[in-house]
Amino acid sequence: QVQLVESGGALVQPGGSLRLSCAASEINLRDTYTLWYRRSSGQQREMVASMGPEGTTWLADSVKGRFTISRDNAKNTMYLQMTNLRPGDTAVYYCNIPAHDLWGQGTQVTVSS
Numbered sequence: 001q002v003q004l005v006e007s008g009g010a011l012v013q014p015g016g017s018l019r020l021s022c023a024a025s026e027i028n029l030r031d032t033y034t035l036w037y038r039r040s041s042g043q044q045r046e047m048v049a050s051m052g053p054e055g056t057t058w059l060a061d062s063v064k065g066r067f068t069i070s071r072d073n074a075k076n077t078m079y080l081q082m083t084n085l086r087p088g089d090t091a092v093y094y095c096n097i098p099a100h101d102l103w104g105q106g107t108q109v110t111v112s113s
Contacts (some may be wrong), residue, residue: 002026002102004095009107012085016111020080022095022104030073032099036080038091038109046091049080063089085111 008020020036036049049069050058057069068081078095092106 002100004097004102004104006093006095006104006107009093009109011110011112013113014086014111016085017081017083018085018109020082020093020095020107020109022078022080024076024078024097027097027100027102028073029071029076029078029097032097034071034078035096035098036069036078037094037096038089039094040088040091043091045094048093051078082109085109087111 003025005023006020008018010018012018031053034051035047037045037047039045048060048063049067051069051071059067066082066084070079070081090109090111092108094106095104096102
């Protein structure tokens with residue numbers, strides 16, 4: 001079964017760090033574009049990062065300099081490393097493969113003191 005499974009969300013204090021993981025099965029992440037989105041309560045979904053098959057990355061201005069997207073081909077897993085977290089980063093984070101309209105289940109990140 002083709003699926004994406006996310007993990008790593010948690011409650012963290014402002015200034016803290018988290019690493020989100022997105023493990024894929026039955027599809028090779030290195031062969032396709034992979035994206036990270038987030039949705040805050042009452043807000044529209046926002047794309048925050050992407051990675052192409054060749055390894056090219058893109059980050060939204062709101063997270064540039066704080067977040068990093070990466071991929072481990074051997075583990076077929078995508079990561080979103082988040083540092084210097086702010087309350088405004090609070091959201092449910094989703095990984096996505098647009099070519100297959102495939103979404104993970106989402107993982108909650110809460111930044112609060």
